[in-house]
Amino acid sequence: MWCCSLISFMKTPQFKKYIKKGFTLIELMVVIAILATLGSIAYGPIMDHMNDGDRQKASTNMKSIFTLLQQFKMDNGTFPCDATGDRLQEDNADRDFGELKGDHSNAYFRQLFFKNGVESEKPFFAKVSAPGLQILAEGDEKLANGQALRPGENAMSYVLLPDPQDDNVKVAVSRSNVPLVMCSLYPSKTPYAGDKILIDMSSFKGHFFVLTGDGAVADHEKNIEESPDNDMYGVVRANKDIFPENKRGRATGKDHLVLTPEG
Secondary structure (H helix, E strand, O other): HHHHHHHHHOOOOHHHHHHHHHHHHHHHHHHHHHHHHHHHHHHHHHHHOHHHHHHHHHHHHHHHHHHHHHHHHHHHHHOHHHHHHHHHHHHHHHHHOOOOOOOOOOHHHHHHHOOOOHHHHHHHHHEEEEOOOOOOOOOOOOOOOOOOOOOOOOEEEEEEEEEEEEEEEEEEEEOOOOOOEEEEOOOOOOEEEEEOOOOOOOOOHHHHEEEEOOOOOOEEEEHHHEOOOOOEEEEOOOOOOOOOOOOOOOEEEHOEEEEEOOO
């Protein structure tokens, strides 16, 4: 109704006379200030809406990765880990996908390509732009000759456990309610302890996705807050553990190794 009233007012002789008179500098400055205020208010929701597609793509791709992980487990008895990497190393001499174990998630995800029919890097894509990890386009289909999931072609983090007998050996997660894949973490050259991980706050504006061993993908946005040290990364809120407690009621996050993608 106010639009109709405004239009009616604009047709009046008084308004036409005012227009001919022109605007003063002060009036123009007031209008500009109002527009700037409205723009700043609308910026947040507009940018959040523009990121909806990127977040949905990341969540969907994580579910695709879970399917690949399940297929791998059926064939090998476990999710990718150091032991499966060692077993596949002989086959890798012919295919040369690249390193199959190490301190980045790329290595363990490469093991999935040994499954017949898995020839695409697309499930590992998420549009992230954290410092040290720029992934703005899906990976290509080049896998052999060390080209599988090269730095910058994987946006997903992988969760493992240290072997109780040897801390230098990484074993696979087995509990269904434990995080298995994450997106998006702030890049790190070494694995994080699960109770101290840094979240990339720039790519998904604080949204943080976790795939658990039962195939569920959850957005932990409400459990994340900006770090007081750096607004580029966030931390898990106090008493909001991403990792579940064990049967004894003890937090298990520090027992897990969270590997970030190789940038």
